[in-house]
Amino acid sequence: MQMNLEKMLAGKKILIMGVANQRSIAWAIAKAYASAGADLAFSYQNERFKGKVERLVENEIPGSLLIPCDVAEDGDLENLSAVLQDQWGVLHGIVHSLAYARKEELDGMFVNTSREGFLLAQNISAYSLTAVSKRLYPLMKKGGSIITLTFQGSERVVPNYNVMGVAKAALEASVRYLASDLGSMGIRVNAVSAGPIRTISAKGVKDFNRLLEGVEEKTPLRRLAGANEVADTALFLASDLSSAVTGTVLFADCGYHIMGA
Numbered sequence: 001m002q003m004n005l006e007k008m009l010a011g012k013k014i015l016i017m018g019v020a021n022q023r024s025i026a027w028a029i030a031k032a033y034a035s036a037g038a039d040l041a042f043s044y045q046n047e048r049f050k051g052k053v054e055r056l057v058e059n060e061i062p063g064s065l066l067i068p069c070d071v072a073e074d075g076d077l078e079n080l081s082a083v084l085q086d087q088w089g090v091l092h093g094i095v096h097s098l099a100y101a102r103k104e105e106l107d108g109m110f111v112n113t114s115r116e117g118f119l120l121a122q123n124i125s126a127y128s129l130t131a132v133s134k135r136l137y138p139l140m141k142k143g144g145s146i147i148t149l150t151f152q153g154s155e156r157v158v159p160n161y162n163v164m165g166v167a168k169a170a171l172e173a174s175v176r177y178l179a180s181d182l183g184s185m186g187i188r189v190n191a192v193s194a195g196p197i198r199t200i201s202a203k204g205v206k207d208f209n210r211l212l213e214g215v216e217e218k219t220p221l222r223r224l225a226g227a228n229e230v231a232d233t234a235l236f237l238a239s240d241l242s243s244a245v246t247g248t249v250l251f252a253d254c255g256y257h258i259m260g261a
């Protein structure tokens with residue numbers, strides 16, 4: 001199939017969840033999608049993020065929808081669905097690029113994880129994909145692509161990633177169950193497993209800089225993956241070029257995941 005990059009997502013209406021600032025992976029994905037001709041809606045966590053997201057969007061992708069949505073709040077999720085139904089009536093894609101764990105759970109021994117910290121990380125970082133999909137798949141009347149962001153700490157032990165690694169394992173399993181449920185409606189569900197990237201969330205993981213150095217040294221391509229490269233992978237997954245790809249975890253990490261010690 002041949003495709004003009006500038007028209008790759010022309011006519012597609014896509015929701016981007018998880019822009020906090022210009023370093024967010026969700027922002028890199030939004031820019032790639034906008035360049036490929038998509039119409040975008042952005043959801044932001046709460047008032048604290050509103051101003052920054054509004055400024056970024058107005059300056060670089062004007063005309064996009066902006067909708068508040070804390071994924072822990074069922075009322076916010078219902079409102080998100082109602083606004084998208086009202087404004088667009090149809091949806092072709094969702095980018096779920098959000099996660100949260102308490103800073104104290106991303107430091108030291110996993111065995112010390114608290115019940116509350118465990119459940120919070122699962123709720124925001126894993127269950128939210130199902131909570132969002134449940135509200136929005138009825139809008140994907142012509143099929144669609146749901147994409148989430150994960151990290152290899154789901155499969156292997158990464159120091160200090162701890163409770164988030166377990167949440168990402170649940171997230172990746174959710175991708176498979178959702179892909180099976182929604183496939184008959186032409187809705188594909190996939191995850192992009194990004195290599196480590198310096199963002200505000202990443203700073204919450206203790207010794208993140210040491211992790212970056214270790215990965216850069218060992219990775220087959222001998223460098224770190226950029227957010228723009230993760231965005232290109234997400235562009236592929238949102239486009240018709242990946243029409244036979246669902247239920248998978250695609251690595252955009254310069255090959256780090258194949259390495260042993």
Ligand SMILES: NC(=O)c1ccc[n+]([C@@H]2O[C@H](COP(=O)([O-])OP(=O)(O)OC[C@H]3O[C@@H](n4cnc5c(N)ncnc54)[C@H](O)[C@@H]3O)[C@@H](O)[C@H]2O)c1
Pocket residue numbers: 017018019020021023024025026044045049069070071072096097098099100124149150151152193194195196197198199200201202
């Ligand atoms: N940065 C990395 O090294 C890396 C690597 C692999 C995967 N990821 C994943 O990429 C995704 C995006 O993270 P990022 O690195 O761009 O960081 P980021 O801090 O820019 O984005 C995280 C987003 O999560 C949102 N969020 C947190 N709690 C929320 C809630 N209750 N409701 C709604 N939104 C909420 C925040 O508002 C923020 O926009 C996350 O799933 C993260 O785990 C990041």
